[in-house]
Amino acid sequence: xxxxxxxxxxxxxxxxxxxxxxxxxxxxxxxxxxxxxxxxxxxxxxxxxxxxxxxxxxxxxxxxxxxxxxxxxxxxxxxxxxxxxxxxxxxxxxxxxxxxxxxxxxxxxxxxxxxxxxxxxxxxxxxxxxxxxxxxxxxxxxxxxxxxxxxxxxxxxxxxxxxx
Amino acid sequence: xxxxxxxxxxxxxxxxxxxxxxxxxxxxxxxxxxxxxxxxxxxxxxxxxxxxxxxxxxxxxxxxxxxxxxxxxxxxxxxxxxxxxxxxxxxxxxxxxxxxxxxxxxxxxxxxxxxxxxxxxxxxxxxxxxxxxxxxxxxxxxxxx
Numbered sequence: 001x002x003x004x005x006x007x008x009x010x011x012x013x014x015x016x017x018x019x020x021x022x023x024x025x026x027x028x029x030x031x032x033x034x035x036x037x038x039x040x041x042x043x044x045x046x047x048x049x050x051x052x053x054x055x056x057x058x059x060x061x062x063x064x065x066x067x068x069x070x071x072x073x074x075x076x077x078x079x080x081x082x083x084x085x086x087x088x089x090x091x092x093x094x095x096x097x098x099x100x101x102x103x104x105x106x107x108x109x110x111x112x113x114x115x116x117x118x119x120x121x122x123x124x125x126x127x128x129x130x131x132x133x134x135x136x137x138x139x140x141x142x143x144x145x146x147x148x149x150x151x152x153x154x155x156x157x158x159x160x161x162x163x164x
Numbered sequence: 165x166x167x168x169x170x171x172x173x174x175x176x177x178x179x180x181x182x183x184x185x186x187x188x189x190x191x192x193x194x195x196x197x198x199x200x201x202x203x204x205x206x207x208x209x210x211x212x213x214x215x216x217x218x219x220x221x222x223x224x225x226x227x228x229x230x231x232x233x234x235x236x237x238x239x240x241x242x243x244x245x246x247x248x249x250x251x252x253x254x255x256x257x258x259x260x261x262x263x264x265x266x267x268x269x270x271x272x273x274x275x276x277x278x279x280x281x282x283x284x285x286x287x288x289x290x291x292x293x294x295x296x297x298x299x300x301x302x303x304x305x306x307x308x309x
Contacts, residue, residue: 083309084235084249086228087281087305113252125252145279146290 014128069137076134079110088129183271199237207236215295220283230305232282250280
């Protein structure tokens with residue numbers, strides 16, 4: 001019971017774009033300092049904001065996209081987008097939903113192709129949005145265009161199955 | 165060069181926080197100005213006319229339509245022509261000169277294919293029933309961008 005609670009809180013506290021300590025470490029850390037269940041439950045509700053400041057992980061800065069891919073412990077779903085691309089904006093809530101539903105299986109990352117032109121060029125991005133699924137730092141699936149959450153989940157799960 | 169990426173996949177990131185992060189990123193790195201009202205109005209009128217002419221319809225989600233119209237206006241302001249906003253280009257000026265992707269683009273003119281989801285054929289899952297959109301609708305839909 002304790003283990004599943006800590007896993008749940010772990011996912012809530014996952015900081016944005018940081019170099020993360022291993023999940024086990026985080027879980028142990030939070031359990032050591034909060035002993036009573038009632039406090040832990042309250043903490044679980046509060047954790048998102050608190051842990052962000054404590055771990056100072058919101059800077060989201062990596063030396064390169066490659067480093068981001070390298071340091072990820074899960075496959076990465078990358079969305080190449082542009083601000084004024086309609087279908088890309090359509091995908092914003094879809095990606096939030098998918099990111100939440102598949103949070104144990106995949107990390108969602110968005111790259112602004114107008115800001116990071118070199119990265120977009122490197123991967124030969126043409127139509128927007130383009131999605132690339134990276135496994136072990138290498139592209140393993142790629143598709144273009146907007147899709148619904150269910151379609152996207154299906155596509156991601158298929159790609160992850162094949163990679164295994 | 166430092167890379168800033170938007171990380172999702174966590175309940176940590178509430179929609180409000182995400183949009184403010186994106187907004188602050190935009191301000192920091194691009195000093196982006198909204199396209200001029202004049203260009204938005206021109207592209208709005210063009211979109212309505214062309215939808216009528218081609219027998220296509222706007223997306224059920226008018227937010228998509230609004231963003232694309234603003235994207236077209238933005239390119240018209242910066243490049244002199246409404247280059248398709250839903251593509252990544254090596255050299256935008258060269259593309260404008262070449263013309264393939266100036267709206268209405270060749271795929272649209274030849275095959276009614278609009279991957280921006282601006283002009284949708286009636287059989288498209290995302291097609292709505294409307295061929296009109298007001299400036300107010302556009303402003304409201306893009307106010308949080």
